[in-house]
Amino acid sequence: MPTREISGASFVIVGTFNPAIFHPAWLAAQELIPPSEATDAKNIIVTSDLSVIQLPWVRMQVTTDRFIATTTHDSHFNTLRDLVSGAFEVLRHTPIRQLGINVEQHYKFESEETWNAFGHRLAPKKIWKQMFRDPGMRAMTIVEKAGRTDGLPGLYRVDVEASVKVKLGVYFRVNDHYELQPKSGEPVGTSELLPLISKNNFGESLKRAQGMIDLLINYDGN
Amino acid sequence: METDVEFSGTAPRGNVFANETDLRAGPSRLVASLESVKARLTETFTTEKSDEKGRTAHRPLSSAPQLEEEWFATMNTAEVVWPSMTLPPLEDEHEQFVALHQWEGYVVDLNEKTFTAKLIDVAEGGTREDGEFDLKQVSNDDLPLLKRGAVFYWSIGYHTDTARRRRTVSELRFRRLPPLNHDEIATARKAAQTILTELGHR
Numbered sequence: 001m002p003t004r005e006i007s008g009a010s011f012v013i014v015g016t017f018n019p020a021i022f023h024p025a026w027l028a029a030q031e032l033i034p035p036s037e038a039t040d041a042k043n044i045i046v047t048s049d050l051s052v053i054q055l056p057w058v059r060m061q062v063t064t065d066r067f068i069a070t071t072t073h074d075s076h077f078n079t080l081r082d083l084v085s086g087a088f089e090v091l092r093h094t095p096i097r098q099l100g101i102n103v104e105q106h107y108k109f110e111s112e113e114t115w116n117a118f119g120h121r122l123a124p125k126k127i128w129k130q131m132f133r134d135p136g137m138r139a140m141t142i143v144e145k146a147g148r149t150d151g152l153p154g155l156y157r158v159d160v161e162a163s164v165k166v167k168l169g170v171y172f173r174v175n176d177h178y179e180l181q182p183k184s185g186e187p188v189g190t191s192e193l194l195p196l197i198s199k200n201n202f203g204e205s206l207k208r209a210q211g212m213i214d215l216l217i218n219y220d221g222n
Numbered sequence: 223m224e225t226d227v228e229f230s231g232t233a234p235r236g237n238v239f240a241n242e243t244d245l246r247a248g249p250s251r252l253v254a255s256l257e258s259v260k261a262r263l264t265e266t267f268t269t270e271k272s273d274e275k276g277r278t279a280h281r282p283l284s285s286a287p288q289l290e291e292e293w294f295a296t297m298n299t300a301e302v303v304w305p306s307m308t309l310p311p312l313e314d315e316h317e318q319f320v321a322l323h324q325w326e327g328y329v330v331d332l333n334e335k336t337f338t339a340k341l342i343d344v345a346e347g348g349t350r351e352d353g354e355f356d357l358k359q360v361s362n363d364d365l366p367l368l369k370r371g372a373v374f375y376w377s378i379g380y381h382t383d384t385a386r387r388r389r390t391v392s393e394l395r396f397r398r399l400p401p402l403n404h405d406e407i408a409t410a411r412k413a414a415q416t417i418l419t420e421l422g423h424r
Contacts, residue, residue, distance in 0.1 A: 007320050032399045034363030073319035075377030078326070079395055112332060149251045 002107040002114075002217055005166045007074035009206070011084045013067040014098035015187055019051035019053045027053075032086045035120070036095065036189035048098055058083065081202045088190040088197075101176040103209035106166045107217060115168045121221040122160060138162050158212055173217065174209035185195035239301075319391075321379035327353065331370045337368060341376065359394050367396040 028038035109115035119137035128135035163169030
């Protein structure tokens, strides 16, 4: 069986932000991160247009229209959720338009044969062999056109690519996307956002993403 | 694929930051450092670029990370149908942790050396377990959070450091939430009082 080598999650929130506020010292003052992590934060850029913060387990990047928080520690997915949820509980009047909860994973296959076979199962090569001698799948994106199963505006998207991080690896990305703009077109506040990143909803999102990835990994072509 | 310009939207690397050393070195060093930051940011977040054939590619400032080849590869797309909600790349230099087992727990009791907790196995469908932990396992920063009822996450897994060395680790991390404000405390008290009243408590 393929083994999971890298596992990450992120929140991508589109809205209107004040990047300058996202500083490690502010996060520590709000009791969202330990004081020592604020002190040890690396590669900090905090300006009125851009904030980039690197902590040992999370990276935050905030521009005036986008907030991204990413972790590659899958032990810290809930900690990431607490951090993002906590930050927007404090910044409760922030206008929000879109939310993406993303799961990224790299799996390593046992051999080149099983690695290629996986690509062939997802993208059968019959048609491609009429134009290429040895066609190989590099990337595939599938979107749920029927919308979200919970009826909320948004969709699910899955990307599968040859991993550039892991030799004989396959990279998966599951995007759980919410549109938060009501019909009026005006962005909403965090009161609409926070339930979507609640512990339960986030847990469901992770579970759904892992289910999709497991389904693909275990797909035998039938 | 190679890229000579970093389009990843990530923090510029190297010694271009206004750091503590710059601050101590005085204004001239700081100004030089900030100029360097500005140059790198301009390069990193440029939104328009031309190739050798004179074609121009436009990229939203906040678009997904793209290598140069991929950027130009999108030029034939008549319409961008998907908002750029994809991630910055998982970066090589980052430390990584892949959990083999995870629990969420809350503190039931504690003494001078240990604390006991109720645990829910996150991976195994919510199996409930009891656990006892040595206080030495708790990070100094988390000790003030160690109280009855405190929620924590416990993970066992393999940690890969920036040198790609892997080791198996156990990590406890206590949950952090912003402090409640007066309104939230008042609302919680009112809700608690309502429940007490419904239970017949006066």
